[in-house]
Amino acid sequence: MISVIGGWFLAHKSLKPVDELTKTAKEITAQNLSRRLPTLRVNDELGRLTEQFNDMISRLQASFVQIQQFSADASHELRTPLTIMRGEIEVALRNQRMTKQARELFMSMNDELVRLSSIVESLMILVKSDTGRLVFDMQPVALNEFIHQLFEEAQVLAEAKKIKVKLEHSEELHIKGDAARLKQLFLNLVDNAVKYTQPHGVVTLSLAKDDGNAVIMIKDNGIGIPRKDQGKIFERFYRVERSSGNVENTSGSGLGLPIAKWIAEAHNGSIEVKSKEGKGSTFTIQLPIL
Ligand SMILES: Nc1ncnc2c1ncn2[C@@H]1O[C@H](COP(=O)(O)OP(=O)(O)O)[C@@H](O)[C@H]1O
Numbered sequence: 001m002i003s004v005i006g007g008w009f010l011a012h013k014s015l016k017p018v019d020e021l022t023k024t025a026k027e028i029t030a031q032n033l034s035r036r037l038p039t040l041r042v043n044d045e046l047g048r049l050t051e052q053f054n055d056m057i058s059r060l061q062a063s064f065v066q067i068q069q070f071s072a073d074a075s076h077e078l079r080t081p082l083t084i085m086r087g088e089i090e091v092a093l094r095n096q097r098m099t100k101q102a103r104e105l106f107m108s109m110n111d112e113l114v115r116l117s118s119i120v121e122s123l124m125i126l127v128k129s130d131t132g133r134l135v136f137d138m139q140p141v142a143l144n145e146f147i148h149q150l151f152e153e154a155q156v157l158a159e160a161k162k163i164k165v166k167l168e169h170s171e172e173l174h175i176k177g178d179a180a181r182l183k184q185l186f187l188n189l190v191d192n193a194v195k196y197t198q199p200h201g202v203v204t205l206s207l208a209k210d211d212g213n214a215v216i217m218i219k220d221n222g223i224g225i226p227r228k229d230q231g232k233i234f235e236r237f238y239r240v241e242r243s244s245g246n247v248e249n250t251s252g253s254g255l256g257l258p259i260a261k262w263i264a265e266a267h268n269g270s271i272e273v274k275s276k277e278g279k280g281s282t283f284t285i286q287l288p289i290l
């Protein structure tokens, strides 16, 4: 009896540190690579293993920081030449003697540059979000007013495609948030709704209250998102492949939704999609009420 109990006790005691290690190891992710496994001050197999693990995490952390810095530098360096090129094209287009052909070429180059600039801007935002370098200016936001502004802007975006924008909302709601970032979140969604909906379609914005959350929905009756893609559209650079001949616009970079998701989560909120191919999509954002 004594040896059984004694054996169990010893095994339990000697394996306890392993449990601790397992727990901490589970918690280490790309977001907290500065964490280390608890070091055991004994020079046994387990102690040495932990030390080696910690060294490995240090090396990973160093590479990670390097990659992030590289992305930050790269997107920053791309900005200036892009701005210069856009300026030069603008100047060139002022030349009245330019042939029609040359003018069209310059215009199309300008479109591509605008697109490239927006990709670079999105990349900068995501890199900054990864490194925690973007601070949110959290202030009380009156959602009623906010959604009205969004409604006006959505109408401007929808005009070219003769898409009808509707607004449904309930009572006055307040949240704590960064209005500029929230605007970015919702404009990304409205931009998508308009982009992926046929001309003369309908986009509906709505604001309602559910428990302690403000619920904002952006609904369209456009081309929808295939079920298999719905889980992936919030990943960076993910774009749904569509069969040709559809209404989809080729412009875009697959960074709109990842940014939207990041902003929603930074507000302790969530973003969800429900969609049916050929019927339309609804994006639902929940944000905690103040
Ligand atoms: N309202 C929508 N209707 C249909 N498809 C959508 C909608 N919103 C997003 N998607 C799909 O999700 C993909 C990712 O969206 P996003 O991150 O905004 O990238 P982008 O718009 O630049 O392609 C899009 O390529 C599109 O296929």
Ligand SMILES: [Mg+2]
Binding pocket: 188, 191, 192, 252, 254, 256, 257
């Ligand atoms: Mg988009």
